[in-house]
Amino acid sequence: MDFYVILGLKRGASPGEVKRAYKRVARRYHPDINPGDGEAAAFYRRATEAYETLVDPDRRQEYDIHGVASPMNEPATVEFQGFDFSASGTGGGVSATFRELFSEVLEQAAPGGAPAAAERGSDVHGEIALGFDESLAGTERRLAITRLEACEGCGGTGRRRAMAGRCAICHGTGTTRWRRGHMIFGKSCADCGGSGRMRYHPCGACGAEGTVARDTAITIQVPAGVSDGACLRLEAQGNAGRRGGARGDLYITARVEGHRFLRREGDDLYVDLPVAVHEAALGAVVDVPTAEGPASLRIPPATQSGDRFRLPGRGAPSPRTGQRGDMIVTVTIVLPPARDERSRRLLRELGRLQGNDVRKNLFEG
Ligand SMILES: [Zn+2]
Ligand SMILES: [Zn+2]
Known part of the structure; x- marks a missing residue:
């Protein structure tokens, strides 16, 4: 892939912009913070190659004229020791995956917007009050919370099937196109499968979010021995994700009453x-x-x-x-x-x- 596209840069990007872009990518995709993720590691290698080429004026000029050349075969003389890989990603990048960066690079500039990706739901936080004895013995609690649930109208996808008509995303052409720098990209319209015919329209019940707010009562098993200020994590009990994304978690903080003499x-x-x-x-x-x-x-x-x-x-x-x-x-x-x-x-x-x-x-x- 194009080195500029990999780093999300325009053709004329300054050396400072190249460094910043690489640092941003490295923070998310460095193998040390994505252990066992082969896709992230492969992307990281390509980003490093792109960076090493673009940061070197001679190699960059060579690349701009001839495209990928000899640098491919050179051993990676890694330049990134000066950066801080331990920091988490910036701007909501904490849960970023390889695919999210790809959608950022490939779909961001698509006119009309390619279908937006699913997003993990946010976490929900709550509190329960416990008596001292209750906290030692453990208990069960019903808790009323308001959280986002998957929209029933569209099954959480944010889109509903339509009978016929022209695809609004690709204007009936079956192809979406977009620019990045001087380059124009095109690909088969994901919304209509390249047919140019409308197959979906945004769900009106949820404003195409795929989620709606609901009051819900959930039952919590409080384990014996919970202390004041302790936090219980209930996996996948938080907000439903946008457009079918995974649920967030529910965190419940325990407030334990004092005891008369203990x-x-x-x-x-x-x-x-x-x-x-x-x-x-x-x-x-x-x-x-x-x-x-x-x-x-x-x-x-x-x-x-x-x-x-x-x-x-x-x-x-x-x-x-x-x-x-x-x-x-x-x-x-x-x-x-x-x-x-x-x-x-x-x-x-x-x-x-x-x-x-x-x-x-x-x-x-
Ligand atoms: Zn809906
Ligand atoms: Zn289409």
Whole structure:
């Protein structure tokens, strides 16, 4: 194919335009960002060849006069190391395929417009609110969303079959023609299959888009252990694509309510556990509230405020692996109110008995 057409350039393009055009193509078609795509790799090779020819004044002159010559057989002395291939494509090129670039190059300038290509539908974003317990157990939700659906009038194609008449795309000639630079291209009209007779007309129900907006209710399975801010991806549940293109995805962000006393970090759950002075001093077995009811925890003698205990496997389940985190219990010692004289006497006696200075560490060198 013509080197100028490959890079989408006019004949008189400046060296700067050649470089920019190649950079644009390379960003989309470099093999590193299209692994396993043979068509992209082949196109990339041809674009590189075109670039190497057009960027070299001597070779370009030779090419302009004689067309493709010796450069075909030269090993590719790749010039593109200075460009940034890691950047994604510009201007909506992220999902660009080889065919999309081809349609850009070949069909863009077609008078009357060759039938526009299908486009992938955009993604739809939504939110669900979950209670804390619900988020740990998993649940099912009905969600009302508005999204684009395939038009029933035309089956999503944007076109309807017509009985007879002259093809409006090629004006009955059966061939579409267009210019690019100094060149004129022609090909059999895709709309009427080259017959010149109208076979389709734009669908009025959807304005030839192939899609219409609808309110829909969909059911979402929320996996156990979804945390606040987590995003669920539902593949191919987004907007229908234009003219029969693939559906986009649906992304649902979870908003999880806080809990009265449980706190979540990663897949671990945290709780502050009030413990009486005598339990902490003498040791005790106490109940700890977990997501699925009380669990037993042994507090050893001489436990202090702030001491932490771990209940393995009593945390939140990971929505990915199903594996559960731990429950982390932080002890808070609660003093007795000691409003009666007997309690106060006992505490004074305890003080005399122990006699130790709890602050002495603060004053020792
Ligand atoms: Zn339609
Ligand atoms: Zn036609």
